[in-house]
Amino acid sequence: MTGRSLARGVPAPEADRGGYRVDTGSDSEHCRWVFAAPSSNLSALAREINQPGWLIKLCGKDEMLRRLLPDGWHLHAPAFFMQSGTWPAARALPAGYRCETSVVGSVAHVAVFCDDGDMAASGYAAETGTAFVFDRIVTAPAHRRRGLGAGVMAALRATRTRPDIPELLVATDEGRYLYQRLGWRVLSPYATAEFAA
Structure with a gap:
């Protein structure tokens, strides 16, 4: 995550809720959280968010993330960490x-x-x-x-x-x-x- 932040000129990631938060501040994305594994912290965070532009990312399959989210969330196109x-x-x-x-x-x-x-x-x-x-x-x-x-x-x-x-x-x-x-x-x-x- 640090390398991506450097490459894009955004703030460095900060540890937050068992994952990492990056305050991207772009027109389409205000903030993102990245989690290495499923957790109750991820689900709790998702319940607090009520506007677009706040992304949650998980090193895992789409269906794994879907199960952790309340209604009102949609998944982006699949991606792969390589x-x-x-x-x-x-x-x-x-x-x-x-x-x-x-x-x-x-x-x-x-x-x-x-x-x-x-x-x-x-x-x-x-x-x-x-x-x-x-x-x-x-x-x-x-x-x-x-x-x-x-x-x-x-x-x-x-x-x-x-x-x-x-x-x-x-x-x-x-x-x-x-x-x-x-x-x-x-x-x-x-x-x-x-x-x-």
């Missing part, structure tokens, strides 16, 4: 694309541009003392299936200063297949719920 394994050899970007990398403090940003100057793919990563966390790996629809996502990941990985720490990310269901092709494995489903009534 860790890298053996990476394939890095490949050059296809002709017509160029990659730019910037590192500010412990946060790296990679952008892939096509010849007309449009951004075709991008991503972020943050390195903490205990993990290297990838975040917001995105390829524009018109540029998918050309290896750009893998190129972004390889360029971000090249900014690491500590090869001994694990590489982590949270993937969408669609993104999971890209990462599995790159040698990543699922550590846990990652369920998200938001009050919607």
Whole structure:
């Protein structure tokens, strides 16, 4: 969680109710709580929340989180907490694309541009003392299936200063297949719920 907060420029997570709270403060999300396992604290928190923008996340399956919530909550699309394994050899970007990398403090940003100057793919990563966390790996629809996502990941990985720490990310269901092709494995489903009534 600390790596994600760094990558997004939001406050560091704070221990709260047996999980961790991050005050994200964006237009669509005021706050999120992340729990490593089901607990009565999670259920009690959900009963206190009565407006959108306050998210509860659980390292577990959607149905596990659903059982802990009162009425008025809906689940977001499934996601997966993943860790890298053996990476394939890095490949050059296809002709017509160029990659730019910037590192500010412990946060790296990679952008892939096509010849007309449009951004075709991008991503972020943050390195903490205990993990290297990838975040917001995105390829524009018109540029998918050309290896750009893998190129972004390889360029971000090249900014690491500590090869001994694990590489982590949270993937969408669609993104999971890209990462599995790159040698990543699922550590846990990652369920998200938001009050919607």
